Amino acid sequence: MPDRARGDGTVVWSDRFLDYTWTPEHPMRPVRLRFTMALAENLGLLDGVETITPEAAGESELLRVHTHDYVEAVKHARQPPGAPPAAPPFGLGSTDNPVFPHMHEAASVIVGGTLAAAQEIASGRTKRAVSIGGGMHHAMPDSAAGFCVYNDVAVAISWLLENGFDRIAYLDVDVHHGDGVQRMFYGDPRVLTVSIHQHPATLWPNTGWPEETGAGKAEGTAVNLPIMPGTRDQLWLRGFHAVAPGALAAFRPQIVISQCGVDTHREDPLADLELSVDGQRAAFIAMRDLADRYAEGRWLAVGGGGYGLIRVVPRAWTHLLATALDRTIDPDTAIPAQWKELVGAYAPTVAAPETMGDGADTTFTRWDGPGGGRETGDERADRARRALDTSILATRRATFGLLGLDPEDPRD
Numbered sequence: 001m002p003d004r005a006r007g008d009g010t011v012v013w014s015d016r017f018l019d020y021t022w023t024p025e026h027p028m029r030p031v032r033l034r035f036t037m038a039l040a041e042n043l044g045l046l047d048g049v050e051t052i053t054p055e056a057a058g059e060s061e062l063l064r065v066h067t068h069d070y071v072e073a074v075k076h077a078r079q080p081p082g083a084p085p086a087a088p089p090f091g092l093g094s095t096d097n098p099v100f101p102h103m104h105e106a107a108s109v110i111v112g113g114t115l116a117a118a119q120e121i122a123s124g125r126t127k128r129a130v131s132i133g134g135g136m137h138h139a140m141p142d143s144a145a146g147f148c149v150y151n152d153v154a155v156a157i158s159w160l161l162e163n164g165f166d167r168i169a170y171l172d173v174d175v176h177h178g179d180g181v182q183r184m185f186y187g188d189p190r191v192l193t194v195s196i197h198q199h200p201a202t203l204w205p206n207t208g209w210p211e212e213t214g215a216g217k218a219e220g221t222a223v224n225l226p227i228m229p230g231t232r233d234q235l236w237l238r239g240f241h242a243v244a245p246g247a248l249a250a251f252r253p254q255i256v257i258s259q260c261g262v263d264t265h266r267e268d269p270l271a272d273l274e275l276s277v278d279g280q281r282a283a284f285i286a287m288r289d290l291a292d293r294y295a296e297g298r299w300l301a302v303g304g305g306g307y308g309l310i311r312v313v314p315r316a317w318t319h320l321l322a323t324a325l326d327r328t329i330d331p332d333t334a335i336p337a338q339w340k341e342l343v344g345a346y347a348p349t350v351a352a353p354e355t356m357g358d359g360a361d362t363t364f365t366r367w368d369g370p371g372g373g374r375e376t377g378d379e380r381a382d383r384a385r386r387a388l389d390t391s392i393l394a395t396r397r398a399t400f401g402l403l404g405l406d407p408e409d410p411r412d
Helices: 015-019 031-042 068-075 103-123 152-161 179-184 233-251 277-294 313-325 337-346 379-399
Strands: 009-012 128-131 168-172 191-198 222-227 255-259 299-302
Touching (some): 009 313, 015 103, 031 313, 103 152, 128 313, 152 299, 168 233, 168 277, 191 233, 222 233, 233 379, 255 277, 277 299
Parallel strands (some): 009 128, 168 191, 168 255, 191 222, 255 299
16 A cells, blocks of 8 residues: 555445355345445546455455354355355355345455554554444354354454554444454454344343443443334434543544444334434544544444435445535535436336435433433433433433443543
8 A cells, every 4th residue: 555645534445345145135235335335426426546456365264253263164155055054154155144145255355444443553554444344243152143154343443452452432323233343352352342132122132231341451442222112313413422422532543433224214124213314424424523533533434334325324324424524515415317317227116215314403402410301392302311310320320430430420
């Protein structure tokens, strides 16, 4: 790679990301990445932006977080005949994680993309880097899980820990708990994991309770905020800002890594939160601002979940790219006709969105301590706010004291 500054933002991209292809019926389809890059290009967002083309991660990098036996199993995996088994060896061959051709190679390129983004930031060539192909946060040391073969984020964190970083904050806003990353660094006080996700009593992987706070010297460095089904933008943002900024302020990270899954959207077929693209955009901006405030601007962003292949993911992750590049896209911006033609040819029965936003109001009232929050008289809204505030307080009481903060003081 050339040894020169790339400015404030870098995009990591390879058409080889599209090789991460499960089965035709599988909800995670790489076309969502193709449509995202096409939308960004049609809007002129990538004009003059130099992209980094990653190489596949080598075995030594995968072994940072995965076992040798598991990597060998991925290399030689074959889909078993008949119906997919419920619990196959190493998680390979299940309905969620069917074996596909050249799976090891495709998954290694995903890891290589996130690792390249980390290396660009560590070298000082850029402050921000985004790889929408990454975010495989469920992969475990010795098994595939939740559509994830290799844990690209964990590999990048491990590499950063060996290359000058000893305080890394990981923020996960996917609808599913960031269980794989949390597990791999649960006992490491150098890594703060913050996950904001649909309540584990209502959604797989059924982890991410407030009481999961880290182990040993790392107690307090796992922060989990469960969100009830049906939560919309304004309450989700209230929860995020009640937990994430305080945790990062106490931890003082040198870099912020964000898993930006967009399966929190109200149209996502696999979960039950009700965010809009506007709310997701607000979350991306908030995470970038936290990196600016606490980590000297160093921000690594990856993709993750998101199964609204046409109406949701391309718009949301185009906003993610814009946020990393400081090239703001107004949510009222019209969708280019060229892009509509592209997606129309792929899915003629799906109505393409008309603008880059959903027209949602993302203003929110900040959490103001135990017993706070004014009743509005709207029974549904007041019940939802009380449920969220109960969750906020549980999370803060579980972790904030361990971080040296007052869990009941909204100023912390």
